[in-house]
Amino acid sequence: MPTKRIARRVTLASRPVGLPSVNNFKIESFSVNSPQAEEVLVKVTHFSLDPYMRGRMDDAASYAAPVKLGEVMEAGAVGRVEESESEGIEVGDWVYGRMGWTESAVIDGSLIQKIPASMSPKSLSLGALGMPGFTGWWGLSHHGRPKAGETLVVGAVTGPVGSMVVQLAKRLGLKTIGIAGSEKKCTLAIDKFGVDHCLNHREFNSARELQSALKGVAPDGIDIYFENVGGKVFEAVAPQMNEFGRVVVCGMVSWYNEGAMGTEAQTESISVANLWRNILVKKLSVNGFIISDHWSHYPKFVSNMQPLITSGEIQYIEDMVAGIENAPNAFIGLLQGRNFGKLIVEV
C-alpha cells in the first residue's frame, strides 16, 4: 500500500477579462493517487509558463480546448518517475509531458516522452530543447525557408522561440533584427544571441514610428517575419515585407489579453483589405502552425540541436521562478513582458 501523499497544484478559479489577475487562479492541495494500469506517477521538478496558456483561460475555440473552471492549469512539465505501471518506463526515468501547474501528476505512460539522460539541465526540455526551441527550429526551416543574405525579423527576441530563431538564422547567413520590450533585453539580444539590430518597441508610440525605425535597420526590406507577438510589431513589419516574403505565424502574445484571445484587438495603421492586398501584391506566403502537430520531427530536432546547445554555439536563457505558489504572478508578468528568457517554475 502506498502511503497517502499530498501535493499542490494551481487550478483555474475564474476566467479573466483582459490581463489575468492572481484571483483567476487557486493554489490547492490534493492527495496524490497511485498510478493504475498503464499509468505512471511523476514527481514534477519544473513546469513551463508560456503565452499560449492565456488562450486556454478563455472559454473560446482556440487550437485546443479551454481549461475548465476548477481544472489544473495546462503546462508542459518535466519530472522523475516515482512509480510506474507502464511497460518500458522505469522508476527514476526523467520524462516530459503535459502534466500542468502541479507538483505531482499521474499520467498515462503513452502521453509522456523520455528525456535523454544526457540532457543537462533537464529543464532544457521545456525551453531551448523543448516545445519553444522546437517551434523556432521547425517554423523557420519549414515555413521560413531561409536563404543566406535575406533579412529576418522576430519579436520577443530574448524569449525561447525568438532566441532560437535568430541564432539559427544567423548561422545560415541571414541578417537578423530582433524586437524586444526593453533596452536591457535588446542589449541581451545583441550580446548573447548575436542579432544584428534590436529595437525596443516601447520606445515607439505608434506602429508607424516603429515602422520608420525598422526601415532604418532593414533598408532592403524584410524577407522573413517570424510572428509571435502581433500588435504594433506586426503592423510595423507587414508593409515592409519584400516580394516572395514568408510570414511564419506561431503566436501573437500582444493580442492575447484582448477579447477572446485577440479577436477584439484593433489595428491603427492597417486594414484587412490592406493586409490582404499586400499578400497578393508582394506574393507573400503566410503560414500558421502549432508545433504539437509536428512531434514526429522532434527527435531530429533534438539530435541536431543538443550538440550545439551543449557546446554553447546556441545560447539560451532560463528565467527560473522558485515555488509553485509564485506561478500565477510569474505568468501575469510573462504576459506583460517582465520575464527574461524562458520562464520556468522550479517546483
Place this chain on the structure above:
Amino acid sequence: MPTKRIARRVTLASRPVGLPSVNNFKIESFSVNSPQAEEVLVKVTHFSLDPYMRGRMDDAASYAAPVKLGEVMEAGAVGRVEESESEGIEVGDWVYGRMGWTESAVIDGSLIQKIPASMSPKSLSLGALGMPGFTGWWGLSHHGRPKAGETLVVGAVTGPVGSMVVQLAKRLGLKTIGIAGSEKKCTLAIDKFGVDHCLNHREFNSARELQSALKGVAPDGIDIYFENVGGKVFEAVAPQMNEFGRVVVCGMVSWYNEGAMGTEAQTESISVANLWRNILVKKLSVNGFIISDHWSHYPKFVSNMQPLITSGEIQYIEDMVAGIENAPNAFIGLLQGRNFGKLIVEV
C-alpha cells in the same frame, strides 16, 4: 518601303477615382511603324480585358508599374505576324504578347510567344488556355494542394479563372462551391461547369448572411478558398476555413475600385487581429501569387489542358465584344460583374 498604315488604340486619358468612366480612356489613331531589328509587326485580332487592369490605372505600386497617362492601356493580346525582323518568327505566325488595347503593335520578338497552330479558336490563348486558365491551374495545384473529398470555394465562378478552378477541382473529387453575381451566372456555373452549389452574392445584404448560406452548403467547412474577389465573399469564407486550410490569393476584384486598388476598403465583420488569429488557430496557409512569375510552367499547362478543352471535358465561355471602340465600356462592365465568362475584344 512599307506603306503608311493607320490603326487605333486606347490610351489612359486620366486616372479614375473609384469605378472608371469612359472619360478615363481615349480612343486614338496612330501611324504604325515598321519593325526594326529583332522586332515584329503584329496585326492584333483579339485582346483581353481583365480585372487586374484596374490596378494599373492607379498611380500606386502594384505588382506591376502603373500605365502612364497618354500610354496605351495594357493587355495580353493575340494576333498574326505581318512583318518580321526577328529570327525564328515568320509572317503568318500566330503570337501572344502584352501588346495592349490596340489594333496593331510593333513588339520585340523576345517578348512574344508563338501559339500552337492546333489551338482553335486562337482567342483561347487569352482565356482558358491563356493567363486566366493558367492562373487557375497553377494556383490550385501549387498552392491549393487539393485532395479528394475536400471542399473548395471560389468567387467569380463563371469567369475564366474560377471556371477553370472548379472544373479541375471537380475532376479531382472535391466538393465545389461557386459564388457569382447573378442567378443566371449561378445556373451557368451548375449546368456548364458542374459546381455542386452556387450562391448569388447579391442575394445577401451582408457578409454574415452570406456566411450563413455558405454554412448551409458547406456544413463541414472549407478546405480551399481560391481568392479572386475579396470583399463580402472573403469575409464570409474566412471564418469557415477548416484546420490546415489553404487560401490561394490571386486577386480581389471587388476591392479594386476602392482607393489605391483596395487599400481603403472596409470590412464589416472581420478585423485584422481576427483574421490573423484565424490563420494561427486554424493553421492556415495563405499564399499570394501572380502568374507572370511562373511562365516556365506554361508549356506543361498547355500540353495538359489543351486536349481536355478540345474534347470538351473542360468547358469555357468567351464573352466577345466587337470593335476596339467598345473596349472601355466593356471593361467598366467587367468591374461591375456585367460580363459572362472570359471578356475578349475582337478587333
